[in-house]
Amino acid sequence: MKIIMLGAPGAGKGTQAKMIAEKYGIPHVSTGDIFRANIKNGTELGMEAKKYMDQGLLVPDELTVKILLDRVAQADCAKGYVLDGFPRTIPQAEVLDEALNKLGEKIDYAINVDVPDENIVRRMSGRRACLKCGATYHIEHIPPKKEGVCDTCSSELVLRDDDRPETVQNRLKVYHEQTQPLIDFYTAKGVLKTVDGTVDMKDVFAAITNILG
Ligand code: ADP
Ligand code: AMP
Numbered sequence: 001m002k003i004i005m006l007g008a009p010g011a012g013k014g015t016q017a018k019m020i021a022e023k024y025g026i027p028h029v030s031t032g033d034i035f036r037a038n039i040k041n042g043t044e045l046g047m048e049a050k051k052y053m054d055q056g057l058l059v060p061d062e063l064t065v066k067i068l069l070d071r072v073a074q075a076d077c078a079k080g081y082v083l084d085g086f087p088r089t090i091p092q093a094e095v096l097d098e099a100l101n102k103l104g105e106k107i108d109y110a111i112n113v114d115v116p117d118e119n120i121v122r123r124m125s126g127r128r129a130c131l132k133c134g135a136t137y138h139i140e141h142i143p144p145k146k147e148g149v150c151d152t153c154s155s156e157l158v159l160r161d162d163d164r165p166e167t168v169q170n171r172l173k174v175y176h177e178q179t180q181p182l183i184d185f186y187t188a189k190g191v192l193k194t195v196d197g198t199v200d201m202k203d204v205f206a207a208i209t210n211i212l213g
Contacts, residue, residue, distance in 0.1 A: 001026060001080040001212070002105065004087070006182055007113035009171045010123040010163075011197045012204060014136055016113060017084035019205050024212070027076050030084040033134045034067055035059065036160075040131055053162050056170030058088055058178060065095045080108075088179045093186075110186035111208055113197035117172055124168045128157040142201065 001024060005013035014030060021028035035053060038046030045067070049059045058064075068086050071077070087093040100106055115123070126139045130150035137144045137157060144151050162171065186192040195207040 001109075002100075002107050003080070003082040003212070004107055004110040004186070005082065005084045005113065006110055006179070006186070006192075007197060008115060008117065008120055008175045009168065010120045010127065011113040011115040012123075012201060013084045013113055014134075015142070015201055016111070016204055016208055017082045019201075020082045020208065020212070023209065024080075024082075026080045026082055028084060029068070029071055029077070029081050029086070030134070031059075031064055031068055031086040031088075032084070034071065036131060036134075054167070056162055056167040056174060058174060061089055061091050061095075064088075065092055068092075068096070069099055087182060090181055090185060093182055107186070107189070107191055109212065110182070110189075110192045111211065112183055112186075112192060112194040113204065114194050115197040119198060120172060121165055121168050124163045125159075125165060127160065127163050129160050129163075130155050130157055 003020060003026075005017050007013050014032075017028045017030065020026075035046065035049040039050050039053075040046070045063070048063065052059045064086065068083075072081060087096055096107075123138065126141070128137045128139060128144070128148070129135075130153060132155040133150060133153040135150050135152050136142075144157060148157050149155070150157055161167070183192060193211045195204055195211070197204055
């Protein structure tokens, strides 16, 4: 099963993608996580991506597409995957589509997690991320057992540089201009499903599993 998560930054794509990955036994592929891992390790790719990420801008398509196609060509993706944060532009979606076409494959579901802009800034300023294992928490809604410490790997939790309110406004603007058109793109393909992302994460997940079966 090949699934794409769509939605504004902070809508809960990552939170749901991790739960989907676990339930359906497919890898969770997040381009944002791949970039952050590269930044942490000081790679050339990480340094290039950081220039854009810190301003709330998208990393150029050419770079992002290459990374994603390399990742989904790995053996663990043979039975499917859940993409979180990719595609984010129409050209990215077209490249993915062509690559899948060549293999006689297609995206089965594009799940749009719908959260209005008003809720997003509060969500993002409360998000705490583990840069080691990729786990995500929220200081009010989904707190870790011990404040500031990851439940899974005991590393320190941080407020991502790009989750500061000034950058979030930029990311929302970029989302509306460049990513929202994907809703029409996947509607036209007959695979778009929208769920209400404002309810409790367990209820969002129940709506998603209803769709995926
Ligand atoms: P995205 O991957 O779309 O950027 P995340 O999954 O990281 O978003 O979620 C953004 C923030 O909102 C995180 O702090 C997360 O813990 C929190 N969150 C996710 N789902 C919900 C929900 N249904 N209700 C409240 N907070 C949520
Ligand atoms: P995320 O973790 O999905 O919120 O992504 C964090 C940041 O990484 C984004 O704001 C972008 O700067 C960059 N990024 C992640 N995925 C993509 C993508 N598909 N295309 C371009 N930039 C991306």
